Amino acid sequence: MTNHTTTITTTSTAYSGSRSTTSRSEADTIIAMQREILAQRVILENNLRSKMLESSSKSPQSIASISTYSKPLSAPKTSKTAASSVSSTYSKPISSSKNSNTAVSSLSSGSAKPRHLLKRYTGSNPVSIVRDSYSSYDSDDDTHSILSLSTATMTTCTKSQNPPLQLPTFKPALGCISADAFLVRCFVTRLRKGVTVIKHSRSRFQKKSKEYILRLEGEDTLNWYPALGQGSSSSLGSTGSSKSGPKQLQLKQCMEVRMASSPDPTNPGFTGTTTLREKCHIADAHKSFALIFKQRTLDITAATADQCKMLTEGLSALCYQLHKKMNKGRDPSQETEVREPDVEERRLSSRRGCFHC
Structure with missing residues (x-):
């Protein structure tokens, strides 16, 4: 009986010893894995910190994000320290994760401000x-x-993007930045042959917009008359033009070439002109514009977007040249100094005055 008890005790002791050996080896394996994970994390954080230090030379404000960033973890020395650090690290969220996100965003943007x-x-x-x-x-x-x-x-x-063609008395269409003499000559040659467009009437009684032919007469006179088939036979002559003559405007009196999508300064929050907003279809807004005069507007929709670009750029350049020439003639620096008349001239002028009286 005593021998049997001794055998059982020896067997249990051996079993417990082998079990403790197995648990110890598993613990060592876990600790080794934890050490490897911590070492990799230390390497990654040190690399991130070095990148932030490099970027601090380019962006001084990233130094603040570096100071708020947590210090890199040091490698564990003992197994107990490693186990405690691992348990404390993975049992709750990392406190420096927000700072690291801020640091990464500051690296991508160059600055956190x-x-x-x-x-x-x-x-x-x-x-x-x-x-x-x-x-x-x-x-x-x-x-x-x-x-x-x-x-x-x-x-x-x-x-x-502000057009350099802008003058105190004239504002070109948006995007028109050239008033080259060759461009103006080509446009004048084309406009003198006539361009078919759709003109929107200012009258509230005329609902339908009709096709008109724009034509340049002389140096700055813009005429328009209904195209063939657009006017009544009683008001048109044999050539298709109105018996009373085509309507016309002086381009040197044009104050602005405005696109339908450009802001309307007289009505804040709206674009184009009142006539364009009432008569022009929204699908044709990209190829519509208006010539702004002191007393009226000439609202036009081109056949295509390319034709609209040709007309707006050409009219802007032509009007710019006309206004520039007109302003140059009014420039006081270009005018000759007025000379006081001498005694002989006064005597002759007084005689002429008496003669006419």
Whole structure:
């Protein structure tokens, strides 16, 4: 009986010893895996920190994000320390994850300060974008950040889009930036042959817009008359023109060439002109424009978008040349100095005055 008890005790002791050996080997394996995971994490965080230090030379504001970033973890020295660090690390979320996300975003954008500009330039209204680009960009933004550079580029491009043809007495169509003499001569030659367009009447009683022929007469006289089949036979002569003569306007009196999509300064929040908004179909807005005069507007829809571009650019260049010539004639620096008449001239003028009296 005693021998049997001793055998059972020995067997249980051996079994417990082998079990403890197995659990110890499994624990060593787990600790080794944890050490490897921690070592890889230390390497990744050190690499990220080195990248942030490199970017700090280009963006001074990223130093703040580096200071808020948590220090890299050191490799564990003992198994107990490793086990405790692993349990504390994976039992709760890492406290530096938010800072690391901030650091990554600051690396991608170049700086953490102008992140508010992302919301500013993601809108769908281009007018508000241009307005914000003028008001938001200043010297306080980080000049080294990518977003600030893009904002500066956008502001420069937007300002450069202002047409250089603009005069105090004339404003060309949007996008018209050339008034070359060769361009003006070619356009004048083409316009003198006549261009068929759709003219929208200002009268509220005439609902349907009709086709008219635009033609340039002389240097600055723009005529228009109904195309064949568009007017009544009683009002048209044998050549198709009106018996009373075609209507005409002086292009040197034109104050603006306005696209249908351009803002209307007389009606804030609207584009084009009142006639275009009432008579022009929305599908034809991309090929419609108006000539703005002091007392009236000439509202036109071209046959195609290319014809509209040809007319707007040509009319803008021609009107610019006419206004420039007219303003040059009125320039005081170009006028000769008035000379006081001498005694003989006064005597002759007094005689002529008495003679006419």
